[in-house]
Amino acid sequence: MTEFRPLPQDRRPRIAVLDDYMGVAHRLADWSRVQARADVTFLTEALPPGPATVAGLRGFDAICLLRERSAIPADLLRQLPELRAIAATGKLNRTLDYAAARDLGIAVMTTSGSGNGIYATVELAWGLIIGLMRHIPEESAAMRTGGWQTRLGNALYGRTLGLVGLGKLGGRMVDIARAFGMEVLAWSPNLTPERAEAAGATYVTKEDLLQRSDVVSLHLVLGPTTRGVIGAADLALMRSDAILVNTARGPLVDTGALVAALQSGKLRGAGIDVYDSEPLPADAPIRQLPNALLTPHLGYSVQETFTNFYRETVENLEGWLDGQPRRLAEI
Structure with missing residues (x-):
């Protein structure tokens, strides 16, 4: 003892x-x-x-x-x-x-x-997705300066959600995506087609998921096999009109590669709640990108x-x- x-x-x-x-x-x-x-x-x-x-x-x-x-x-x-x-x-x-x-x-x-906040991270992920798809931060800012309808957004119905990780939170993402009328693809290092089907998603390779998805959302635990699971080569596979959302752990994504993809327009946007270093340094380059919707690790913070x-x-x-x-x- x-x-x-x-x-x-x-x-x-x-x-x-x-x-x-x-x-x-x-x-x-x-x-x-x-x-x-x-x-x-x-x-x-x-x-x-x-x-x-x-x-x-x-x-x-x-x-x-x-x-x-x-x-x-x-x-x-x-x-x-x-x-x-x-x-x-x-x-x-x-x-x-x-x-x-x-x-x-x-x-x-x-x-x-x-407790009751267990799925708060999932709710935030959808807030980031909708915020990016409908340009809510930009339209809200425009309204405060006299603007009116400055950007045309996109509906979620009929689009494809790609889930990198299909555990408890990823499974909850499937339920909400189905309510929006979205197709759901899923991949993780240990996922099987049978487990994906049981959760209501379609198992695909990581490459296929990145190429086909309108929205890619990460829901993996950080570990030796998942650190940097989304790198420069992976971002290059994504469509230029797609968005990436990370409410899991910052080091799952190569931050430098993500910043470069957003700066070049290779990626339409990213919704990020987690970072390599937290609190995020004030001079972090991603803070300055207009197509990055950032929150300060609010996932479970309710x-x-x-x-x-x-x-x-x-x-x-x-x-x-x-x-x-x-x-x-x-x-």
Whole structure:
């Protein structure tokens, strides 16, 4: 059985809530019982990389992570001798080294999934698709300056959606695409024709999907076999009037190749919610492209998800303060 670092006896515990970019964590759960027993700091800015991250977290006994935002690798954990607990949101955080935390005697607590917000990422993907197909951002901006009907958009009915990834979220994409009257093609490294058919899609090769689809939407888990799954050669296969949507993980797509395709007009547009580096640097070239519809990793960021995350985080912290951490990660 893992021996956890004990609570400090000479002072009040210190807790940091990381990556609270929108400043909502304090109001989505009742922190009062935790704050009565510990000092809680809500950090609304991303920690800078390198030594500044260590300096920013040193002195805290517990940190609360918003799923897969700040990376907490082993070398960082080893530089935080006072860290006793991590309250992570979600069931799995690929940016956290669980084994290193266990070896250091740090209690890692998790929460259940996204609750009613589980399909929020799918809803955002369709928002990006419709926004691009109907030029909604541009038409809205034109209306504010006196414009009227400046661009002609396209309907979704009768068009083809290509899904790169057909798991739980990809399957939900099929349901909505069918409601719009779209044909659905699907491919992933491990997908079979039988699984695709069961989900209501048609299995094709990646090349066929890219060549035939009006909309290509990514719904893969990031891993060794999927990193860079859409590169320059893949983008070259897409039709010039097609759009690419990525609400999964930034490194699935070669960002440099995507920027080049958008700049040259080889690709009509892209709807992007996830990036290689987050928060996305202010000088990132993709920010300047008029045919890129960008959102700041809003996929699962809805009130329903965050409320569930933070309420269970508070419960976990109360258990930890009582010496009985709850929902310990199964490492």
